[in-house]
Amino acid sequence: MRFFTISTSGARKSARLPTNPATDEAATLLRYHAATMKKIVVLFLVLALGAAIVFGALFVDRMAVNYITGQRRIAGEGFWGEGIANDGPVPGYAFLGFTRPSEEPPGFRIMRPWEMAREIGLERGDVVTSVEGETFSSSRELMSHLVRNFEAGETVRLKAVTEGEPERALTMTLRAFVRHPGDLDLPYEEIEIASDSGYLLRGWYIPPPQRSDGRVGIFVHGANSSRFQALENGAKYWHHRGYGLIAMDLSGRGASEGDYITYTVNERHDVKAMLRWARHHPGIDPERVVLFGTSNGAASAIYAAAGDPELKALALDAPYADLWDAAGAMISSRGGYAALRYPLFLAVRLRLGVDLRSVRPADVINEIEAPVLFVHGDADRQVPIAHSESMHEARKGAGLESTLWVLPGGEHGFDNYPPEGIFWNRILDFFDLALGGPPPEWELSS
DSSP, X not given: OOOEEEEETTEEEEEOOOOOHHHHHHHHHHHHHHHHHHHHHHHHXXXXXXXXXXXXXXXXXXXXXXXHOOOOOOTTBOTXXXXXXXXXXXXXXXXXXXXXXXXXXXXXXXXXXXXXXHHTTOOTTOEEEEETTBOOSSHHHHHHHHHHHOBTTXXXXXXXXXXXXXXXXXXXXXXXXXXXXXXXXXXXXXXXXXXXXSOEEEEEEEOOOTTSOSOEEEEEOOTTOOTHHHHHTTHHHHHHTTOEEEEEOOTTSTTSSOSSOOTTTTHHHHHHHHHHHHHTOTTSOGGGEEEEEETHHXXXXXXXXXXXXXXXXXXXXXXXXXXXXXXXXXXXXXXOOGGGHHHHHHHHHHHHOOOGGGOOGGGTGGGOXXXXXXXXXXXXXXXXXXXXXXXXXXXXXXXXXXEEXXXXXXXXTTTTOSOXXXXXHHHHHHHHHHXXXXXTTOOOOO
């Protein structure tokens, strides 16, 4: 038998208290099970934490891949790879904006309406239930259907529902889905340019009209875009005003070589290569080359123009001054948390070896000798207008020529901008002024 020693009133006394072996065994077993359960819980927590870390890393890596993957639209394809004839009637299209599927009523719900949606009276929250009797789950799916089955200028019928109101019938005229400059009745050549980024760039050269004086503009497209952006935004106005135009796919986009968007790291070299090519072309006056960039293309143009004494003028649409700040605003504008830029930039650095935090066009904006025109919408949430304002003020403070054109209600990427004619004629007026006026004896086309 076991004995316990008990103490009372400070005196030690021994007492023979019997214990129950069964109870002792049960207590021991209970302690064993408790310890085992504790280990299981700890292991579960460790595994859960590990799974969360792995899942989070995969999520951030996927986000990074999306962030650095460019549009690969090429001739003979639509925006998302659908096959389109490269000749014959010009296809028609409509893109209504960012949407999400709707189950009740069936169709797609407008989350961020684009210009074409607003033109026909669609607003945020409206559900498009059918187009020509068919139901679609997204604006993207609708656009792919339209470019394969309809021509530019055709009118299509659609039905839409605003919450709490009866279904309404609308009509919409399809715009031209431009496949190449020929669809705009513009002459062009397919060209290739070797860039110091190490990649071969492919694109179009639209020569200036014969009556002109060899002036040419270079159009630098946005991050997730391609040379087609120039056709969809202004190419015909450039030509009507006497300018030729160079529109290339930047590296990692369209038909050009390269795998990823590098947010000016490679693209600045691509733009320099375009400038060099233009200045050595026999049909172009090297003293009459101007540069236009939009969004990330504008930031790339800033780097390319810095320290270039030959550039005559630079127009920048919605440029960012600091990519770190712009990334936070862009993530927030899409419903995310700005703090996601920390793991995002780390993931990009691990994939590309590129430190995106070092991308600060504001650091070189005063190294541009040519006059600069900043164009920015005051409703831009992706790259707030403060980016252009700060760089404009920096140039003015340094005594450099700078103009800021604020677009009331303008958003990002030509969204909700003034009509094309007003917008591009204002840009081209700026370039004409920098070049000493329009081409001699030039008469504007109607």
